[in-house]
């Protein structure tokens with residue numbers, strides 16, 4: 293337990309979340325270690341999105357304690373919420389790109405908000421857009437892009453600030469097979485460079501092909517949490 | 531900082547219609563307000579000039595001996611409210627009359643003796659220039675046996691002064707009212723701007739932007755709107771002033787009075803005020819918005 297605590301970057305301890313009378317999460321206790329690749333899965337309505345929201349304070353927990361990289365979320369003052377958010381790179385299910393701003397501006401925003409210098413921002417944004425293969429669409433507006441392209445911009449925005457943790461909500465949800473593969477490879481790349489990745493998904497294909505820890509939710513409860521060193525083994529078992 | 535300006539200006543341009551309407555409304559408020567200030571400044575000048583001209587004539591008994599004059603003069607000089615007393619002998623009065631009536635001087639030349647009495651001309655200290663106090667002083671003077679008659683034709687100036695003070699008070703109240711109206715207009719515009727950008731603001735928050743980072747461009751926008759409104763309002767007033775002053779100067783004035791524009795420090799204060807209006811409007815709507 294002590295050893296776990298040392299390397300845990302996220303600790304979730306007896307957390308409940310209700311929306312009014314609707315119980316979205318019930319008594320969740322879960323540690324996520326540094327440099328883990330975690331797949332949170334379960335049927336629609338199981339509470340996957342809600343779990344991610346609690347981590348970046350998109351919603352407050354109704355009960356219980358959450359620690360993110362040493363910050364206790366139930367005690368964090370409003371002024372420090374941006375500091376918490378900068379620990380995450382978040383890939384939203386609906387991308388959440390600003391439609392009136394160019395691809396470049398959307399990605400640069402993260403660094404501007406963190407007060408980085410203009411020269412550094414230019415270098416960083418260009419290099420990140422190159423890795424997601426979007427450098428030729430740097431001035432395009434998001435509505436003119438395909439779903440896969442928008443998702444690649446969203447990934448670029450998520451990684452540009454060198455976050456410790458990436459949260460991805462259904463990142464392959466509305467994408468074709470090739471685009472989905474691109475996105476997963478980008479997430480794996482981030483993981484290989486030492487980052488922690490948490491993906492909420494009910495995409496069977498994605499689960500089958502990805503190694504990492506599988507956390508299953510059902511009706512807001514934690515069903516099980518299994519380590520899968522080789523995705524092939526899971527495929528045989530399934 | 532430069533980055534905030536860029537964002538603010540982009541935003542002003544992309545909401546041109548809403549922003550133009552706001553600037554026009556602010557400049558109208560500023561125009562009305564500064565026109566009133568301009569009116570008061572000039573009427574104030576005029577009233578001051580007239581007040582300096584407030585005099586009281588004290589006509590003496592025709593048979594009064596000249597050697598009694600210095601004593602009487604000292605007595606009047608000591609009365610409350612009197613600033614200056616000058617003696618006008620009847621010869622000088624006749625000379626003055628002659629000068630004023632050059633065309634009809636034959637009437638005066640034909641006179642075999644001077645019909646005018648000796649007189650004192652009094653100037654009052656400023657606080658005595660209002661109606662009631664002039665009257666009290668005049669009654670007191672008429673009590674003197676050496677005095678035949680007291681004349682002061684300008685009671686209306688006293689009344690004018692009170693009316694003018696009332697105007698100034700109304701001006702301040704009006705100013706406060708227009709200030710609040712302008713703040714309200716800016717607050718409303720900024721609210722609409724935020725509303726139009728609420729999705730963007732929400733995304734900025736999610737990627738770790740601080741409240742300050744989100745608010746700064748709105749403040750800059752508000753202050754630019756205010757400043758533009760101020761400049762346009764004062765500019766239109768100045769153009770109107772130019773058009774009016776060339777006509778008025780020729781007719782109404784002549785002597786010591788000239789129509790003038792607002793003094794530079796007043797212009798500065800109005801501009802500063804309009805920027806504050808923009809800032810304050812922003813402050814109000816952002817305070818409300820950031821709570822949510």
Ligand SMILES: Nc1ncnc2c1ncn2[C@@H]1O[C@H](COP(=O)(O)OP(=O)(O)O)[C@@H](O)[C@H]1O
Pocket residue numbers: 311314315316334335336337338339340341342343
């Ligand atoms: N903002 C909300 N208000 C009310 N109920 C909500 C809200 N968000 C989610 N829920 C409910 O909470 C439950 C879990 O939702 P969610 O976390 O989105 O599940 P998942 O992402 O696994 O599909 C669902 O029953 C959903 O209807």
Ligand SMILES: [Mg+2]
Pocket residue numbers: 340341342461
């Ligand atoms: Mg979901």
